[in-house]
Amino acid sequence: MTGTSTSSVRVAVRVRPLTEQERQQQMSITFQPNNQISVSGDKSFTFDYVYPPHSDQQEVFNTCVIPLLNKFLEGYNSTILAYGQTGSGKTYSMGIGIEYTTNEGIVPRFVHSLFQQLHHKQSLLDSFSFQVSVSFLELHQEDLVDLLGDKGFNLTIREDTHGNICWAGVKEEVVCDPKELMSFLRKGSIARTTASTDMNHNSSRSHAIFSVVLRQFHQNKKLVSKFHFVDLAGSERLKRTNAVGDRAREGISINSGLLALGNVISALGDESRRVSHIPYRDSKLTRLLQDSLGGNSQTLMLACASPADINVTETLNTLKYANRARNIRNRVAVNQEMGETEKLKQTITRLKEEIRSNDDFLHAVNNEMDALKREVQVLSTTLQQKSIELACVKCERDQYKHQLMADDHGLIPPMMDDDQTLVNDHPLMTEYAQIIESLKIELLQTQEKLKLSQERQHDDDETLVGSPCHSSNQCPPVYVSDKTSSNKKRHRVGRRSNFS
Numbered sequence: 477m478t479g480t481s482t483s484s485v486r487v488a489v490r491v492r493p494l495t496e497q498e499r500q501q502q503m504s505i506t507f508q509p510n511n512q513i514s515v516s517g518d519k520s521f522t523f524d525y526v527y528p529p530h531s532d533q534q535e536v537f538n539t540c541v542i543p544l545l546n547k548f549l550e551g552y553n554s555t556i557l558a559y560g561q562t563g564s565g566k567t568y569s570m571g572i573g574i575e576y577t578t579n580e581g582i583v584p585r586f587v588h589s590l591f592q593q594l595h596h597k598q599s600l601l602d603s604f605s606f607q608v609s610v611s612f613l614e615l616h617q618e619d620l621v622d623l624l625g626d627k628g629f630n631l632t633i634r635e636d637t638h639g640n641i642c643w644a645g646v647k648e649e650v651v652c653d654p655k656e657l658m659s660f661l662r663k664g665s666i667a668r669t670t671a672s673t674d675m676n677h678n679s680s681r682s683h684a685i686f687s688v689v690l691r692q693f694h695q696n697k698k699l700v701s702k703f704h705f706v707d708l709a710g711s712e713r714l715k716r717t718n719a720v721g722d723r724a725r726e727g728i729s730i731n732s733g734l735l736a737l738g739n740v741i742s743a744l745g746d747e748s749r750r751v752s753h754i755p756y757r758d759s760k761l762t763r764l765l766q767d768s769l770g771g772n773s774q775t776l777m778l779a780c781a782s783p784a785d786i787n788v789t790e791t792l793n794t795l796k797y798a799n800r801a802r803n804i805r806n807r808v809a810v811n812q813e814m815g816e817t818e819k820l821k822q823t824i825t826r827l828k829e830e831i832r833s834n835d836d837f838l839h840a841v842n843n844e845m846d847a848l849k850r851e852v853q854v855l856s857t858t859l860q861q862k863s864i865e866l867a868c869v870k871c872e873r874d875q876y877k878h879q880l881m882a883d884d885h886g887l888i889p890p891m892m893d894d895d896q897t898l899v900n901d902h903p904l905m906t907e908y909a910q911i912i913e914s915l916k917i918e919l920l921q922t923q924e925k926l927k928l929s930q931e932r933q934h935d936d937d938e939t940l941v942g943s944p945c946h947s948s949n950q951c952p953p954v955y956v957s958d959k960t961s962s963n964k965k966r967h968r969v970g971r972r973s974n975f976s
């Protein structure tokens with residue numbers, strides 16, 4: 477990825493017109509210049525975009541979606557989150573419902589504009605080609621459902637080695653034109669779980685994520701960007717829906733997902749608190765949207781609200797929620813896949829690293845060889861000393877033997893020591909004999925050890941000559957040098973020498 481920059485989450489507020497049933501109601505919202513909005517005449521908020529009830533779908537698309545579409549074409553990921561209470565106009569604005577075929581919302585307009593621009597780009601650039609694919613997910617009570625895929629397929633949310641969030645097992649349909657793309661949007665919308673509550677007859681009780689993936693190929697370069705359109709389920713508090721049983725359970729699950737989303741938004745936006753932990757893992761919704769919030773995505777939150785007095789509390793909650801999102805700053809970068817030059821550069825770096833680690837390995841082997849040579853030298857000296865000692869002891873023994881033989885033949889009176897015991901039986905003689913035996917054993921051991929060291933050294937020399945290039949992931953051989961035992965022996969030898 478190249479060209480990283482920061483971008484705050486942009487927030488748009490759209491207030492729908494009063495419905496037929498609300499005609500008698502008072503408007504709880506007033507609009508002021510410079511994108512300011514106030515609720516019940518006191519609480520004031522400023523947003524990036526404010527759309528009063530008379531704003532139409534075209535205006536919304538032109539002002540807050542086209543900038544994201546342009547960035548998407550440049551290779552940036554983008555996300556639009558539609559937030560608000562049930563019946564506030566989320567699905568209408570996004571245009572991902574089945575009934576909005578005339579006054580199209582954001583997605584259909586986006587799709588037509590996207591293909592138009594891609595064809596225009598193709599006419600300008602010689603070797604330019606592209607591929608568009610779509611996926612449609614639903615999150616219903618913490619269950620992920622692939623609206624375009626087979627039922628029962630296991631969907632998981634994973635994080636790749638670069639920290640990007642991947643939705644494993646989600647079906648991606650490649651599309652050739654806007655018509656085909658819209659057919660998948662319709663297919664998924666029909667499959668979407670809907671159920672009725674007191675708030676809205678066809679209220680969507682789930683979060684829906686419609687994603688468009690764009691792959692662009694030009695001169696050995698590949699740009700991959702994703703656009704997520706997220707139609708969140710109603711944000712109203714449970715008691716307002718008069719829901720019971722399954723509907724109440726749904727409500728709790730929706731609220732906990734949105735609560736987790738709110739906590740993530742707070743943690744990301746509140747710089748003064750310096751929060752290091754962002755609770756993405758608290759719900760599947762926040763985990764799914766991890767990349768869009770605080771990650772690598774241009775993000776727009778479209779907060780939808782009802783102007784009716786009866787909804788004033790929910791409207792105020794929506795505006796407070798949206799206001800928190802304005803503080804979030806995302807790190808965004810173009811998703812460019814590596815070209816040939818980049819790949820070669822990476823190979824060179826990897827090979828350099830391998831050579832460096834091979835040098836380290838050779839260095840370690842040389843050190844080990846030096847240590848072994850020193851050990852061999854010490855052992856040779858010890859061997860020499862032992863040989864001399866042995867020769868001396870042998871000489872002494874021969875003298876004694878000679879003397880004893882002379883005694884046997886009566887030539888020399890038998891050797892008696894001071895306390896009149898025969899020299900043959902003398903304790904000194906017995907000790908000498910023992911020393912000779914142990915020295916013989918020690919000499920044999922030392923000779924064997926020397927032989928072993930020489931063999932090992934010979935093996936090392938052969939390893940270095942035979943295979944000079946070890947891959948970096950091979951461990952250097954471990955040489956077990958018996959320094960402790962040889963030291964002990966040297967100490968013992970010293971003692972014996974003094975004795976003789």
Ligand SMILES: Nc1ncnc2c1ncn2[C@@H]1O[C@H](COP(=O)(O)OP(=O)(O)O)[C@@H](O)[C@H]1O
Pocket residue numbers: 491492493529560561562563564565566567568569676679680710780
């Ligand atoms: N800006 C708008 N202009 C006209 N009608 C709207 C607008 N926003 C919403 N509506 C109407 O309000 C009703 C509820 O909208 P919907 O998008 O289904 O709400 P939500 O998805 O938030 O539950 C729909 O009948 C829709 O046509």
Ligand SMILES: [Mg+2]
Pocket residue numbers: 566567568679680707
């Ligand atoms: Mg809806």
